[in-house]
Amino acid sequence: QQQVKQSPQSLIVQKGGISIINCAYENTAxxxxxxYQQFPGKxxxxxxxxxxxxxxxxxxxFTISFNKSAKQFSLHIMDSQPGDSAxxxxxxxxxxxxxxxxxxxxxxxxxx
Amino acid sequence: SQTIHQWPATLVQPVGSPLSLECTVxxxxxxxxxxxxxAAGRGLQLLFxxxxxxxxxxxxxxxxxxxxxxxxxxxxxxxxxxxxxSGFYLCAWSVGTGHYGxxxxxxxxxxxx
Numbered sequence: 001q002q003q004v005k006q007s008p009q010s011l012i013v014q015k016g017g018i019s020i021i022n023c024a025y026e027n028t029a030x031x032x033x034x035x036y037q038q039f040p041g042k043x044x045x046x047x048x049x050x051x052x053x054x055x056x057x058x059x060x061x062f063t064i065s066f067n068k069s070a071k072q073f074s075l076h077i078m079d080s081q082p083g084d085s086a087x088x089x090x091x092x093x094x095x096x097x098x099x100x101x102x103x104x105x106x107x108x109x110x111x112x
Numbered sequence: 113s114q115t116i117h118q119w120p121a122t123l124v125q126p127v128g129s130p131l132s133l134e135c136t137v138x139x140x141x142x143x144x145x146x147x148x149x150x151a152a153g154r155g156l157q158l159l160f161x162x163x164x165x166x167x168x169x170x171x172x173x174x175x176x177x178x179x180x181x182x183x184x185x186x187x188x189x190x191x192x193x194x195x196x197x198s199g200f201y202l203c204a205w206s207v208g209t210g211h212y213g214x215x216x217x218x219x220x221x222x223x224x225x
Contacts, residue, residue, distance in 0.1 A: 034213055034214075036214075036216075041219070041221070042218060042219065043118075043202050043204075043216030043217050043218050043219045044156070044202070044214075044216050045216065046213040046214070046215070049213060089155070089156060098144060098161055098163060098169070099146070099158055099161055099171075100214060102155055102156045103155065104154070104155040105154070105155045105156075
């Protein structure tokens with residue numbers, strides 16, 4: 001059973017546009033929601049993360065929006081650039097857990 | 113600072129041959145360690161995790177095994193590789209439950225021929 005559901009599977013955005021990736025979860029015990037960015041042939045790298053006590057977190061062009069009641073969170077990439085082309089994974093974990101539950105990934109292509 | 117080393121970067125092995133992938137972490141003590149597999153164009157599948165020396169939890173029954181002979185060393189092994197073992201293998205570490213994030217290694221691209 002997929003603990004974290006991620007959509008879309010792939011996304012094509014024009015340079016300068018907004019990229020939006022969505023994730024949903026069921027386990028209300030999750031209390032940490034990171035996003036990872038992976039370039040081809042590389043390991044995923046932590047991009048940005050949020051805890052459920054805030055509804056939004058922004059770091060540069062990257063923003064996480066969190067809706068606790070809907071059990072959904074999303075990544076927004078403003079002013080998308082070709083260098084943002086990568087696979088993005090959302091994840092969730094619990095304070096007492098030993099693992100992250102990853103979404104299935106979104107392949108983002110930003111067209112110049 | 114903490115660093116994670118994973119090797120080799122690429123590996124081509126014949127079916128039926130053994131496998132040993134090694135991962136080491138520097139700059140931290142008693143990390144949680146993880147092995148993930150990523151098939152081409154697919155998500156991250158957790159294979160094993162370890163919270164301490166000699167403590168291994170398996171998430172998916174398979175042709176692979178893991179060992180943690182030292183605090184900061186995690187090894188992924190197989191006695192006889194199958195074609196289906198091909199993929200991108202990633203080692204990761206975290207402090208405790210990972211609420212400060214996982215750090216992934218650079219991965220090993222394994223092709224079984």
